[in-house]
Amino acid sequence: MSLLALTLSLGTAWAQASTTLGEIAVEGQGGARRVGSTTLPGGGLPASTIVRPGQVVTEDPRGPVDGFVATRTSTATKTNTSLLETPQSVSVIGQEQIRATGAQTLTQATQYTPGVYSGVFGNDARLDWFLLRGFVAHDYGLYKDGLQLLNYGFNYFRTDPFGLERVEVLRGPSSLLFGSGTPGGMINTITKRPTAVPFGYVEAGADSFGNAYGGFDIGGPVDSSGHWFYRLTGIGRGGGTQIDAVDADRIYIAPALTYRPDGATSFTLLTSYQKDWTGVTANFLPYSGTVVPNASGLFIPRSLNVGDTRLNTFRREQAFIGYEFETALDATWTIRQNARYSFSQAFQNSFIGQLGYLAGTNETQLARYQFRDSSRVNLFQIDNQAQADFSDGLFRHTALFGVDYKNYQLHDNQASGYQFPGVPALDIVNPVYGVTPLPVSSYLIDKDSFQQLGFYAQDQIRITDRFSIIAGLRADFASTSVDKQLAPLNSTRRQDQALTYRIAGVYNFDFGLAPYVSYATSFQPQIGFDGRTGATFKPDNGEQIEVGFRYAPVGQRWILSFAAFDLTRSNPLIPIAPFITSFTQIGAVTSQGVEAQFVATLAEGLNITASVTAYDIKYGSNTLPEVAGRTPTATPQVLANVFADYTFQDGPLRGFGFGGGLRYVGSSYAVNNTLQARLVVPEYLLYDATIHYDFDNGIRASLTGANLGDDRFVSACQDASNCYYGEARRILGSISYKW
Template identity: 25%
Template sequence: MDKTRNGGRSLSTPLQWRRALLLGCTAIGSLLPAVSFAQDAADANGSTALKPIVIEGAGGSASKLDTSEDSKSIVATKTTAVGKMPSDVLTTPATVSVITSKEIQERGAESVEQVVQYTAGVITDYYGSDDRYDYFKIRGFSPFTYRDGLTIGRSWGGVLEEPYAFDRVEVLKGANSTGFGVSDPGGSVNYVTKLPKSERFGEIYASGGSYNHKETGFDFGDNITADDTLSYRLTGKLKRSDDEYDFSQDDENFIMGGLTWRPTDMTSLSFVFDHLGRDGTPSSGGQPRFTHLDRDAFFGEPDYNYNTVNRNTYSLIFDHDFGNGLTFNSSARYSKTDTGFGYAYIFDALGASDLADTLVDRSYFGSRKATEQFIVDAHVLYEAGFDHVETRTLFGAEFNTLNSDNENYYTAAPAIDWTNPIYSGAPVGLTPYSSVAADQTTKAIYLQEDLTFFDRLTVSVGLRNDWFDLKETGTSNGKADISDFSKRLGLSYKITDELAAFASYAESVAPPSAGVTPTTGKQYEVGLKYRPDAFPALITASVYDLTMGNITSYEAPTYLPSTIDKVRHRGVDLEAKLEVTNDINVIAAYGYIDSKIDEPGDPNGYNGKHFAQVPEHMASIWGSYTLPGNGARGDMTFGLGARYIGSYYFDNANTRKSDGAVVFDAAFTYKIKEHTTFQVNASNIFNEKHIANDDGGAYYYNPGRTIMATLRQTW
């Protein structure tokens, strides 16, 4: 599970294994006194009323998130989005959106962007036909992502994750580095991996649709032993497809296997391996400005048009319940990733009067990146009740090492006639303009404390210190050692058993490159949450004021980083998820953001401008209705959704701006038999077309209409 070599710079595998083992033993050893003290205290004072442990799921504990209902409901009641201990969504003093596997399947979400596009405060698809990364922002900033509470990295520049691997996707709005570590103040996303169950289950499906899309997938598991102590799960997906533009490709191979061992009802150990392979194309190359061509027009180079991912991930998750309210958890993950892309794209600052000249300038752009990461976390959770006070105390430590080699290529490409494109071929003798090897080691300790008084008032405190050890070769930055302390304070008060008010202050810190000041943030937020007893639902309203400093932004044509001193976002989020009846579900969201760049004396003239790709208004609604079966006819479920994306600036200088647009989606599911369903999903059903990105050199349109049909068998 530890790192292998990376360009000759990493430590050898045995040495790295010893480091990881030593760290894990140290973390466990440092927590044993707390375990002993708690058990001794319980024995010595019989009058102390300790809170009973809540067992959630077979072999689970109060420190383990129960996702068993995620395939049956769109409304989640527990979340780990704010920290490493599961909390009641109603009394968590933060704005959280949980997208369950049921919602993901019902809406037919094929990508993370599609998963989160009905979430308040989230904008997606702002780079149009650029398919390299998961392009979405939370409250105006690209988020950090995590898997089972362990850091992956920023969505920008990362890997396109596979949603079929997860039971749920948890979206936290706002700053919170005390929860999982490094983050930006706009928010963060935690992916919760599918793990083996102590029962037999399964599904297999086949899909087909637009752009020669062909796909099959499976997800099944069972007990290996008769006493349910050992279980397995196997999940996979195979896709072969084109994209909406010529000379495109969108292929994927995904396989994930897991084993869970439960030697007792109080202990579980899970091992998960997954492989993600993608073979696609990065972009259509853009379209000339002030033209109105079809989406399938291609102005890149067929011979230099690739986007590949090869990632292997190994994860271990250990839980043990000591009894008397004390639990221990440790998680570790090793991943090795190789990615690369290369393409030609238009960059020609055409004006409306320049279209008589049909030749447009282009550039070649490419990248190759090899990354290895090992991350391990260990923490104890102690829960107790004293008279009218309930306490939850979590203390832990984390170690994360990330090594990467990154080469970038950029040079001029031959111009192309957009009225009669003749392709020139791949570049010859392309050499990198930058080659950077980076080593980053992060060590952290953290404390999370929840105090609940009289089952009404909850006080939540988070403290964390991160130590960053950074080293870069190939740049002038060299080395850096940085220590950063972040904190969070939240209050939640249950006005009634169904209605809670909350307020919070939270900070964030993100790791910089060597020689660069860390990106920091802070947020103030107040809100209300309503969860009726009559039916499953959660309605959240919040107002926030967040500030982000030392921001790295990317501007065309090279998308190299530039720094902005400070950006302030003030906004409102409204969101509702309701299962009104057994047959009617509704998801509704609205977000408002007042964005302002605060950089007095800036020579670029950004001061007082709006931050790029941040719409002032966003809204969405999704509703589904199930018509119960009658006789030979099975249940039929009809779904319809609408997404409004307000206008936003394409650049920080605010010289170019999009138009607002409304996009409609739909779904239909027919239950052929008890375990057999036929489903049709349509995205952008009216083929609405608008400019999602104008980088000053080309247009990139929003995704066009896609229709997918799926036949699914479950057991």
């Protein structure tokens, strides 16, 4: 019998005894919420929220955020926990903040978050790129509804923020609950769910690159009995980018359905389909000509299409189908099962830089080659949880027991064209397009496999009314394999096991201060083999000590948080060859620093978010001699930002709002090898702004601007031949209507 069937049958008695529970859950979910003069669609608790008798639930961590300030999260503990009782650094970005900043990508949505460097590799129409506390997070650190989005090779899942209810950024190791993952943290995207009250919402807009969109979001009850609820979200985008002759087109549709047979049980089906057509916009450019003038005294134009108008193609189709099942068996036990199948297939065929300038051209001719990749991903995951809320006579417990499994399969075919005379160089002053594509040959045809089975247990123990601790332990059993079709003798197999754990404590003063301390570890199996030794990659391991506090005065709608951390990652992958395609494992990387964030939603119509991050990250002395003690490339160590939005509440300007923000990113390095010149990528400061007007009839018009000064900046360099321009000035106009 499946766990779903088992829990349905076991929950019958509790459900029959709790027939009024559904009414409790639905009460208070009435129409759209008002924040200042802004009304959001689909407000209140999701239709799947289970509320026990006697509970007062004002926020579901899977539901909307009221303004900019969230009060609860499930990412850090997998239980519905107050932020003030969460002993780890967490930031929550709600749909209201996403809309206020005009974010159209996950990169843009997280740019005002501490510890996160978003858009590491520039303005990329294909992918989102992140660092968390200095460590790469776009590979193993992205999650969707608590289940991992594994991104490996050249096939990456991508999330459209229009389909999100909130984004939760958890910093530091999280392997206790989620298994394999980066020690820097995780970004968990929460999709929109069915609501108990009917609503409708449509929005349209266009930006200064000529990219326009139209979206809709509708939902509510399906039947009059209050058992079935639906939500349908969709968006279409199309038009230009900041790169000449490269468009970014997308369709996204996400049907969702919730079934509540009674007040103690809910089943929510979450599905989506997305298709993208675009090209390479994060060009691989040399340091000379982007960060500094080249030998001819020129800068490479930011809008230059390094590919070709006939050959700069990227296509992706992705689909998700999954469910969330929850039932309260009695006053103590709750059973949950979350599962999802994810599919993605991608194709890229482009002329790529990465080779620097053609010799003898005074740095006016960019050398190029042709790259083609065709890949397909199948990913299945299931997470079974049993939660027990009880007292042992001395302490209150929220105990969580779980078993999860993931199976990732990647079929990858990479090819390139270097044949003589090869791809002609591109003149950065007078580019000539229309080059005939080369015949390409595959240099890699691999089937990569990753499977992981994990068993975990966690206990949130309330020692007193003020002091609580969290302790947990996890055992993982992982296997990785690489089947090389072109070189079968180089195929690899590996089995790994690991124990990870966390112990933490938090004290809640009655005036709203909550200091905490935590220690946590992480475990991440790696796919592939060492470029120096030929051995299969060992898992990398992380450990972190974090101390911090949150301060949220009672009755106020603002929260101040601070964290200091000491994080070590053992067995990191260190690039050892051109094009960042070969790696070795040796030694460790340490990241030590501090973060602070202030978020407020005030009754006067003012929303604020501000943060600062400063850390020192470097390779240890036991790693490769040429990088020991050096800071990894493409890693700024100081980040600061502030964004404020104000809406008039009364008087003749009622409904009119305006705001703006500053984003500062410190300098980073383009080379970390002691045998080469220490090239620096300079710091930059960007200005954003917004104006908007909310009409009383449900219509809202807005105009947002990012990088208003149109500063030409380089977001990062991986080496002297791979630098990336950041986003140019982007003005976005939109109009929406809700009912």
